[in-house]
Amino acid sequence: MGLLATTEKTRVSEERAGRAPVGVERVVLKVYRFDPETDERGRLDTFEIPYVDGMTVLDALFTVLEKIDGSLAFRFSCREGICGACAMFINGSYRLACETQVARLLREGHREVHVMPLPHLPVIRDLVVDMTRFWECYEAIAPWIVTRSADPEKERPQSPEERKLIDEYVGCILCGSCFSSCPSVWTGKEYLGPTAMMKTFRWLADTRDEAHDERLGLVAHEKGAWRCHTIFNCVEACPKRINPTSAIQGLKGRTVAALLRGAKGLRAGRKALADGP
Numbered sequence: 001m002g003l004l005a006t007t008e009k010t011r012v013s014e015e016r017a018g019r020a021p022v023g024v025e026r027v028v029l030k031v032y033r034f035d036p037e038t039d040e041r042g043r044l045d046t047f048e049i050p051y052v053d054g055m056t057v058l059d060a061l062f063t064v065l066e067k068i069d070g071s072l073a074f075r076f077s078c079r080e081g082i083c084g085a086c087a088m089f090i091n092g093s094y095r096l097a098c099e100t101q102v103a104r105l106l107r108e109g110h111r112e113v114h115v116m117p118l119p120h121l122p123v124i125r126d127l128v129v130d131m132t133r134f135w136e137c138y139e140a141i142a143p144w145i146v147t148r149s150a151d152p153e154k155e156r157p158q159s160p161e162e163r164k165l166i167d168e169y170v171g172c173i174l175c176g177s178c179f180s181s182c183p184s185v186w187t188g189k190e191y192l193g194p195t196a197m198m199k200t201f202r203w204l205a206d207t208r209d210e211a212h213d214e215r216l217g218l219v220a221h222e223k224g225a226w227r228c229h230t231i232f233n234c235v236e237a238c239p240k241r242i243n244p245t246s247a248i249q250g251l252k253g254r255t256v257a258a259l260l261r262g263a264k265g266l267r268a269g270r271k272a273l274a275d276g277p
Contacts, residue, residue: 019053019103027051027102028112029060031072034123042123044114045069051102057113058086058097061127074127084175087239088127089116094177094237118180134176137192141200141218146211156208169202169247171240178234178244184227191227192219194234194244201247204254216255217266225251 026048034042049063058076065072077083079098086097091110105113121129147156178194179185185193200219203209219225225248234244258266 024051024106027055027060027106029064030112030114031061031064031127032116032123033072033126035071035125036123053103055102056098057088057090057095057100057102057105057115060102060113061097061115072127073125081239082173084173087118087175087177087180089119089180090114094118094181094239096175096239099239118176120180120186121176129176129180131176134179134193134195137179137196138174138199140192141196141203142211142215143199143203145203145206145209146214147208148210158207162207165205165207166202168242169198169205172198172202172242173240175239177237177239178242181233181237183231183233184229188223188227190223192224194228194248197225197228197251198242198244198247201250204251212254213258213263213266216251216258216263219251220255220258220266225255 027050029047029049030044031047032042033039033045047064047068049060049068052059058079061072061074065074074088074097075085076098077085079086081096081099084096088095088097090097090100091105091108091114097115102113115127117123117127117129121131121134124130145156172195174195176195178198182191182194184191197219200215204212204215209215228245228248230245230249232245235242238244255266
């Protein structure tokens with residue numbers, strides 16, 4: 001029993017340290033490539049690179065870029081799972097390249113690392129997708145605090161309990177994974193998508209915001225909250241383990257409650273928030 005426990009502890013510590021199974025010295029990457037100027041369709045290029053303990057998928061892509069093929073295009077920024085720029089479809093799952101350990105993929109039984117761009121979004125080049133529609137949908141819900149009362153002398157305070165109401169949703173890094181995964185986004189070109197819906201709920205739950213009915217008006221229609229069919233792809237796709245579907249159901253409930261009390265602000269919507277932050 002003691003030997004088994006020790007072996008399990010060793011396995012867990014090796015995974016945390018980013019160590020591949022014993023004997024692994026090289027890793028094979030299959031990376032999606034597409035150049036709109038020369039290619040009619042995309043392809044997978046294969047690269048074999050030296051494995052280094054602690055290597056992430058982003059590290060592996062940089063190895064290819066710097067030592068094999070300088071034309072490889074991909075997005076990155078913080079390298080710490082904060083900015084969301086390196087969201088990709090890796091070995092069949094939505095992941096952040098900077099947080100995904102190559103060792104973990106190998107220990108999961110994958111013999112190769114497959115790196116694809118976010119599905120269902122236009123590919124600009126290689127792993128870089130066009131996020132224009134994503135950002136347009138996000139901007140459409142007025143993602144800033146709106147106040148009607150006079151500004152206080154200092155900040156607008158929140159208690160720890162009030163902050164807990166929005167903690168989960170503040171953790172969203174706008175990577176676009178949930179947006180890419182949503183069938184309603186694929187089929188409904190004007191649907192705002194799970195990110196915008198979840199962020200709307202985040203502002204509604206923020207005790208400092210004073211434009212609740214107007215915010216509901218931005219999403220209380222067939223292109224907003226009612227377009228969600230609770231498929232839960234967005235929940236599975238989120239690398240930060242946020243539940244956009246739960247937030248969208250909250251939007252639906254608040255919308256019904258507002259309609260029952262005869263809220264007038266629902267029709268004001270975007271016009272009332274047009275001045276920006």
